[in-house]
Amino acid sequence: MSLTRTSLLSALAGALTIPVIAHTPAASAAAPPHAASAQQSPAPSASLVQGGPSPAASAAQAAPQSQSLVEYDDEVQRAAPNGVDFTGEWAPRFHEDEPERVPGPELGDYLGIPINDAARMRAMTWEASIQTLPEWQCRPHSADYIWRGPSPLRIWKEVDPVSRQVTAWHAEWLRSVDRSIYMDGRPHPSPNAPHTWAGFSTGKWEGDVLTIKTTHLKEGYVRRNGLPRSDAATLTEHWMLRGDVLTVAAIVNDPVYLTEPFIRTTDYELDLHQWVPPYPCQVVEEVDRPRGVVPHSLPGTNDAATDFANRCGLPVEATRGGAETMYPDFRARIGAITSTCIAAQR
Numbered sequence: 001m002s003l004t005r006t007s008l009l010s011a012l013a014g015a016l017t018i019p020v021i022a023h024t025p026a027a028s029a030a031a032p033p034h035a036a037s038a039q040q041s042p043a044p045s046a047s048l049v050q051g052g053p054s055p056a057a058s059a060a061q062a063a064p065q066s067q068s069l070v071e072y073d074d075e076v077q078r079a080a081p082n083g084v085d086f087t088g089e090w091a092p093r094f095h096e097d098e099p100e101r102v103p104g105p106e107l108g109d110y111l112g113i114p115i116n117d118a119a120r121m122r123a124m125t126w127e128a129s130i131q132t133l134p135e136w137q138c139r140p141h142s143a144d145y146i147w148r149g150p151s152p153l154r155i156w157k158e159v160d161p162v163s164r165q166v167t168a169w170h171a172e173w174l175r176s177v178d179r180s181i182y183m184d185g186r187p188h189p190s191p192n193a194p195h196t197w198a199g200f201s202t203g204k205w206e207g208d209v210l211t212i213k214t215t216h217l218k219e220g221y222v223r224r225n226g227l228p229r230s231d232a233a234t235l236t237e238h239w240m241l242r243g244d245v246l247t248v249a250a251i252v253n254d255p256v257y258l259t260e261p262f263i264r265t266t267d268y269e270l271d272l273h274q275w276v277p278p279y280p281c282q283v284v285e286e287v288d289r290p291r292g293v294v295p296h297s298l299p300g301t302n303d304a305a306t307d308f309a310n311r312c313g314l315p316v317e318a319t320r321g322g323a324e325t326m327y328p329d330f331r332a333r334i335g336a337i338t339s340t341c342i343a344a345q346r
Helices: 005-016 025-029 033-040 055-062 074-079 117-124 128-132 303-312 328-334
Strands: 088-092 153-159 166-173 179-182 200-206 209-215 234-242 245-253 262-270
Parallel strands (some): 179 200
Antiparallel strands (some): 088 153, 166 179, 200 209, 209 234, 234 245, 245 262
């Protein structure tokens, strides 16, 4: 039978049509009933009549091939909440925990921190003048502590130009390097991989909360008064956005120095006029001391470690930290006490 010009053009158009929308489960659910019935009851094929499909045909049916040239993860897109974007300039607000976040905590103030004896020993032998050493002068805060510093914050996202999916978030403070938070599902590296101040971070959405897991951190500190945090610690963060306020809950698990998870929340506020300037830190000779001397106190010799307890009218035992000091039975044991101070006079 000869083809007319119209039928020939129709056949060519059908052969050259490029599908732009791949079949998805949502599309199947939206299909009309008669279409669903047609899909569920296909016409018998020749292979079925002859005793069943071939192995190659079965594999093709079990793993349908996408006709799209774009690498697109539908599960990632469905998990990403609409309207939650952390991009912007974020300013710290010091109406909460101001002594902790600006001048730093006092020596001997370990209240409410689940430390063990090893952490307490290191803190009691710590001297603040260690930060004048060349190795410490330009040392940035680690990813778990930098939220508590006075630095402004910038957050931006990395978007795949084709799929339009967010592949990474980046966070940078005044005294820090770029911290990358990967959203593409990549695994964490080997435990033997190098540790850094920012660590290695991966994120995933849990509703409209971004949950981040960080490993491979260099040794740091829980507080800036000598309480250590080991390089075996892991960090879990929950980023939550409410209007112009960013709240971050940071949970540190440290098998070396903490007996329980240590949880802190910190707030930042969107500031459209903020600018994070460069920080070209330069090492100088701050204190003239003999070569190789490291500031420290021998165990039991740091008299300043009790100043906080004495000034605030607190039992020294209560200021030494530990998980047991955070429970009601400890308060009942030491009796009713009213602190005589709120923050140190500086």
